[in-house]
Amino acid sequence: MHDNVVFNNKVLPYFLLAPQLVITLVFFIWPAGQALYQSFLIEDAFGFSREFVWLDNFIYLFSDDEYWNSIRVTFVFSGLVAFSGMAVALLLAAMADRVIKGATTYKTLLIWPYAVAPVVAAVIWWLMFNPSIGILAFLSWTLGHQWNHYVNANEAMAVVVIASAWKQISYNFIFFLAGMQAIPRSLIEAAAIDGSGPFKRFWQIVFPLLSPIAFFLLVVNVVYAFFETFGVIHATTLGGPGNATRTLVYKVYEDGFVGLDMGSSAAQSVILMILVITLTIIQFKFIERKVQY
Amino acid sequence: MATVSLRNIKKTYSNGFKAIHNLNLEIEDGEMIVLVGPSGCGKSTSLRMVAGLEATSEGDLYIGDKRVNDLEPSERDIAMVFQNYALYPHMSVARNMGYGLKNQGLPRDEIRRKVEKAARVLEIEHLLDNKPKQLSGGQRQRVAMGRAIVRNPKVFLFDEPLSNLDAKLRVQMRIEIKRLQQEFATTAIYVTHDQVEAMTLADRLVVMNGGKVEQVGPPLDLYEKPETQFVAGFLGSPGMNFMPARIQGQALLVQGDHRIDLPDMAELAQWDGRDITFGVRPEHLEACSEAEADFHLKVDIIEPLGADTLLYGHLPGSDSLMIAEQPGKRRYTRGDVVPLRVDRERLHLFDAETEQRLNE
Numbered sequence: 001m002h003d004n005v006v007f008n009n010k011v012l013p014y015f016l017l018a019p020q021l022v023i024t025l026v027f028f029i030w031p032a033g034q035a036l037y038q039s040f041l042i043e044d045a046f047g048f049s050r051e052f053v054w055l056d057n058f059i060y061l062f063s064d065d066e067y068w069n070s071i072r073v074t075f076v077f078s079g080l081v082a083f084s085g086m087a088v089a090l091l092l093a094a095m096a097d098r099v100i101k102g103a104t105t106y107k108t109l110l111i112w113p114y115a116v117a118p119v120v121a122a123v124i125w126w127l128m129f130n131p132s133i134g135i136l137a138f139l140s141w142t143l144g145h146q147w148n149h150y151v152n153a154n155e156a157m158a159v160v161v162i163a164s165a166w167k168q169i170s171y172n173f174i175f176f177l178a179g180m181q182a183i184p185r186s187l188i189e190a191a192a193i194d195g196s197g198p199f200k201r202f203w204q205i206v207f208p209l210l211s212p213i214a215f216f217l218l219v220v221n222v223v224y225a226f227f228e229t230f231g232v233i234h235a236t237t238l239g240g241p242g243n244a245t246r247t248l249v250y251k252v253y254e255d256g257f258v259g260l261d262m263g264s265s266a267a268q269s270v271i272l273m274i275l276v277i278t279l280t281i282i283q284f285k286f287i288e289r290k291v292q293y
Numbered sequence: 294m295a296t297v298s299l300r301n302i303k304k305t306y307s308n309g310f311k312a313i314h315n316l317n318l319e320i321e322d323g324e325m326i327v328l329v330g331p332s333g334c335g336k337s338t339s340l341r342m343v344a345g346l347e348a349t350s351e352g353d354l355y356i357g358d359k360r361v362n363d364l365e366p367s368e369r370d371i372a373m374v375f376q377n378y379a380l381y382p383h384m385s386v387a388r389n390m391g392y393g394l395k396n397q398g399l400p401r402d403e404i405r406r407k408v409e410k411a412a413r414v415l416e417i418e419h420l421l422d423n424k425p426k427q428l429s430g431g432q433r434q435r436v437a438m439g440r441a442i443v444r445n446p447k448v449f450l451f452d453e454p455l456s457n458l459d460a461k462l463r464v465q466m467r468i469e470i471k472r473l474q475q476e477f478a479t480t481a482i483y484v485t486h487d488q489v490e491a492m493t494l495a496d497r498l499v500v501m502n503g504g505k506v507e508q509v510g511p512p513l514d515l516y517e518k519p520e521t522q523f524v525a526g527f528l529g530s531p532g533m534n535f536m537p538a539r540i541q542g543q544a545l546l547v548q549g550d551h552r553i554d555l556p557d558m559a560e561l562a563q564w565d566g567r568d569i570t571f572g573v574r575p576e577h578l579e580a581c582s583e584a585e586a587d588f589h590l591k592v593d594i595i596e597p598l599g600a601d602t603l604l605y606g607h608l609p610g611s612d613s614l615m616i617a618e619q620p621g622k623r624r625y626t627r628g629d630v631v632p633l634r635v636d637r638e639r640l641h642l643f644d645a646e647t648e649q650r651l652n653e
């Protein structure tokens with residue numbers, strides 16, 4: 001056994017940490033500070049005047065119906081993405097767990113979508129749902145329904161949810177499958193002898209044992225839906241129709257870069273930052289916690 | 294309570310591997326059968342076919358007078374104790390034990406009553422509200438037993454239930470299992486590769502090898518009259534000594550030149566001049582005077598166990614290992630040459646080719 005290794009050089013550790021620290025400072029701390037500072041200001045669009053207004057930007061936001069609408073959209077959107085992505089992944093994992101022949105091929109194919117960038121995924125789905133040229137829109141036409149997500153708010157929501165969840169299914173699938181394969185076979189067999197059918201076995205034995213994984217994935221998926229789906233929305237619905245798919249992140253972009261209302265945009269960023277931090281803390285707490293059944 | 298019949302059971306796994314060749318076994322009501330054999334001989338496969346966890350490829354399986362080949366595990370009225378206990382980690386001990394009853398749709402207070410009764414028998418009442426991971430190995434083992442007896446099944450199935458316990462606990466639980474099985478008088482099939490466990494628990498022992506049954510019978514019958522060289526070598530610890538030999542009239546020439554006069558065995562005349570394998574258990578080699586000696590063992594290693602002493606050595610002019618078990622009170626040192634006499638009533642002769650038993 002060694003005692004703790006002691007480095008006498010006082011400079012070297014900082015030198016080695018420097019790249020990471022510099023990146024964090026330049027790309028996170030500094031912009032975050034900027035955003036925080038700007039959220040207390042009201043500027044005109046061209047930067048000619050600025051006024052320090054304390055929390056006015058925030059107060060204004062929370063009295064704005066548009067903002068509340070965006071919050072609602074975000075929660076509905078994230079809930080749907082997390083739920084559908086996890087439900088489909090769970091179903092696929094349950095089936096993959098039973099496959100013996102060609103299992104590797106099957107798994108590899110299911111993992112591929114994860115390698116596709118969200119925006120690319122979005123463009124593919126956008127093409128397929130496109131009311132004039134999309135194959136899925138065409139299919140819905142032949143079934144007597146006129147698909148048009150440029151007009152119909154629910155259909156627009158469906159498109160962004162599908163495009164976002166599709167990619168996430170791969171990720172969820174890997175975790176669920178690994179979780180299922182870690183459950184000893186004999187447990188399932190014991191349950192079968194105890195008179196529990198396949199469905200009961202799944203919901204009473206397998207699923208409870210997967211619940212720690214499911215909770216972890218829930219947090220990951222919500223974080224993803226909140227913060228990483230800008231590209232998907234931008235490539236498909238542009239937040240429309242009538243703001244039906246304008247999530248909080250998308251609104252930050254619209255208000256800041258389109259509306260040029262920097263103060264409000266910055267305030268919204270700060271709120272999102274607080275959300276990220278909260279979710280991250282939840283996730284860390286979860287990882288630290290010993291898995292409890 | 295029920296009989297169990299396995300008739301011409303065969304098992305070929307989906308990868309084409311023939312795990313069971315032809316298994317025939319009639320188990321009586323209330324009998325405890327132990328399947329024993331080396332790793333990979335098909336013990337678990339056989340047990341799992343009875344449980345319904347593995348389909349039979351051919352043959353008929355009866356529990357009572359019902360053919361159960363096509364029944365689900367839950368419809369066979371069996372209970373199984375697994376090597377890793379297979380307790381549901383997210384359920385309390387009480388819920389683990391009551392899960393089967395709950396699936397049968399029994400009312401809650403009746404489940405509680407039955408679980409408490411079984412827990413009392415196993416002395417785990419104080420653990421009913423604990424989760425499995427809060428229990429020791431021995432306690433988990435008891436819970437797994439409790440889960441089996443609470444359902445009062447027709448047949449108990451055990452797949453190496455004690456192999457995860459330490460030696461002392463294993464002995465204790467072995468006695469416990471025997472006691473419970475006798476108390477409930479439930480038919481039981483018990484799989485193990487531990488031959489002490491096998492000998493002590495079995496009403497009848499089934500020795501398996503390479504997917505085939507070598508011999509079936511009460512443990513002492515198998516110990517005294519093993520039908521094959523495999524059974525002879527498998528049962529007993531330390532194992533039987535085997536030596537190449539040749540029959541010459543009423544005598545045996547072991548390893549060429551050690552002559553052993555055989556007691557009157559008429560049937561041996563037909564084997565005159567034939568190559569055979571001679572077997573004798575370490576405990577049936579007795580230290581004797583020079584004049585009576587069949588062998589002289591040169592001692593290499595001594596294992597004093599207290600009650601007995603094991604002598605590991607070889608015959609002069611030969612490399613092959615020979616083991617003798619002697620009463621513990623006499624002291625030996627390395628290099629001793631011990632004159633030994635074979636107990637004439639307890640020697641075993643096997644055909645060198647077929648490895649089947651020759652003498653009565």
Ligand SMILES: Nc1ncnc2c1ncn2[C@@H]1O[C@H](COP(=O)(O)OP(=O)(O)OP(=O)(O)O)[C@@H](O)[C@H]1O
Binds near residue numbers: 306312330331335
């Ligand atoms: N699912 C399977 N597919 C193919 N072969 C299998 C399968 N399960 C078991 N086998 C093979 O069948 C043979 C018997 O296996 P089994 O598990 O019955 O052995 P066992 O006697 O219980 O051994 P052990 O004492 O090691 O538990 C082994 O050679 C094993 O490799």
Ligand SMILES: [Mg+2]
Binds near residue numbers: 336337338
């Ligand atoms: Mg086995």
